Amino acid sequence: MVIKKAYGCNIQDVDGNVFIDTTMACGAQIIGHNNRLIRKIGKQIKNGTVYTVPNAHTRDVNLCLKKHINPDLHSEYIFCNTGTEANIRAIRLARAYTGKSKIAMFHGGWHGGIDGLINSKGVPLTTSELIKVLPYNDEDCLNEITPDLAAIIIEPVQGSNPRSDVGPFLQKLQKQCSDKGVLLILDEVMTGFRLSARGGAGLFNIKPDIVTYGKILGGGFPIGAVGGKTKIMETKDVFYGGTFSGNPLTMYAAKLILDTIINKKYIQYKYLDSLGEVFRNKLNSIFQDQKIPMQVMGCGPVNKIVFTEKFIKNKKDKDKLEQQNQEYFYDRLRLNGVLVNTNRIIQLSMSHTTKTVDKIINAAYLAVKG
Ligand SMILES: Cc1ncc(COP(=O)(O)O)c(C=O)c1O
Numbered sequence: 001m002v003i004k005k006a007y008g009c010n011i012q013d014v015d016g017n018v019f020i021d022t023t024m025a026c027g028a029q030i031i032g033h034n035n036r037l038i039r040k041i042g043k044q045i046k047n048g049t050v051y052t053v054p055n056a057h058t059r060d061v062n063l064c065l066k067k068h069i070n071p072d073l074h075s076e077y078i079f080c081n082t083g084t085e086a087n088i089r090a091i092r093l094a095r096a097y098t099g100k101s102k103i104a105m106f107h108g109g110w111h112g113g114i115d116g117l118i119n120s121k122g123v124p125l126t127t128s129e130l131i132k133v134l135p136y137n138d139e140d141c142l143n144e145i146t147p148d149l150a151a152i153i154i155e156p157v158q159g160s161n162p163r164s165d166v167g168p169f170l171q172k173l174q175k176q177c178s179d180k181g182v183l184l185i186l187d188e189v190m191t192g193f194r195l196s197a198r199g200g201a202g203l204f205n206i207k208p209d210i211v212t213y214g215k216i217l218g219g220g221f222p223i224g225a226v227g228g229k230t231k232i233m234e235t236k237d238v239f240y241g242g243t244f245s246g247n248p249l250t251m252y253a254a255k256l257i258l259d260t261i262i263n264k265k266y267i268q269y270k271y272l273d274s275l276g277e278v279f280r281n282k283l284n285s286i287f288q289d290q291k292i293p294m295q296v297m298g299c300g301p302v303n304k305i306v307f308t309e310k311f312i313k314n315k316k317d318k319d320k321l322e323q324q325n326q327e328y329f330y331d332r333l334r335l336n337g338v339l340v341n342t343n344r345i346i347q348l349s350m351s352h353t354t355k356t357v358d359k360i361i362n363a364a365y366l367a368v369k370g
Pocket of ligand 1: 026081082083084085087110111112113155159187188189190191214215
């Protein structure tokens with residue numbers, strides 16, 4: 001599929017087919033495509049798009065993050081161009097600060113295509129040996145948190161099994177990290193500015209040592225950001241630079257979207273939460289009434305359809321219990337006018353309405369029946 005244009009929650013391919021977009025740029029477009037904010041960016045284009053010398057917007061974004069999002073963290077963030085880059089920098093910072101090399105991540109977690117954190121050909125064994133994989137949403141992992149770890153990186157809500165019942169698990173993890181002298185890196189690339197203005201940290205009351213952002217913070221432009229406690233951010237001699245890092249176009253867009261979030265202009269988290277709930281409640285009722293062995297799970301506007309009716313507590317359960325004829329379902333869904341990305345995460349945005357949600361539900365029902 002090749003896309004020609006996108007507007008609101010609609011996406012059109014080069015052949016003129018229009019779909020309801022449930023991908024929304026992997027969650028980056030929380031307001032909607034071609035939104036009012038994007039149209040303001042022209043003002044900065046006239047002043048130049050990249051200088052590779054610090055610009056005034058960066059200072060404003062830093063001030064805003066400090067004042068409204070993370071008052072407990074240092075006032076200067078590290079900016080880069082993607083969530084992947086932000087996590088690479090966060091891990092480097094954690095290693096530099098602690099003087100340790102080992103990192104732990106969770107099964108089912110996604111932090112970008114980082115050597116050692118992904119299963120892929122071409123990844124040298126030496127990088128994988130520095131990574132420990134822990135069971136997610138499972139208290140057994142707490143015993144595996146050992147002082148030889150520099151940090152644990154975790155998404156507060158995993159895209160692979162988005163759920164809202166992980167608060168107590170995250171709280172225990174935070175305590176164990178603090179007891180064992182292991183830094184907690186909260187990867188809020190997907191959840192930041194999506195689950196709440198303060199992301200998953202705000203929703204579950206988590207105070208990470210280091211936090212990473214991406215997606216929504218860029219206001220439609222490529223971004224990554226790393227923040228952390230002052231003593232950690234002040235670690236000397238850690239390399240972060242890059243030609244397009246903190247470029248004025250992205251930083252201007254970040255400033256606009258933060259202003260929108262803080263002043264509740266085009267983004268209302270109550271609306272996004274209730275839309276997600278309506279979607280899950282209605283579709284789950286249909287699955288139950290029709291005795292279809294499926295469910296939809298999620299947290300706020302982040303959802304995933306699961307191909308078993310049984311309770312799953314993490315991706316490991318999901319992989320074990322799911323039926324495997326999913327491609328057929330998603331092909332049918334697309335034929336019924338709904339586009340779901342290959343990561344299968346259904347991201348609702350401010351441009352989706354209850355009517356759009358009904359259309360998605362109807363398309364899903366027809367796809368199941370098909
Ligand atoms: C939780 C999480 N971390 C990191 C990334 C990587 O971000 P990017 O694709 O901007 O490199 C993603 C992207 O999907 C993500 O969801």
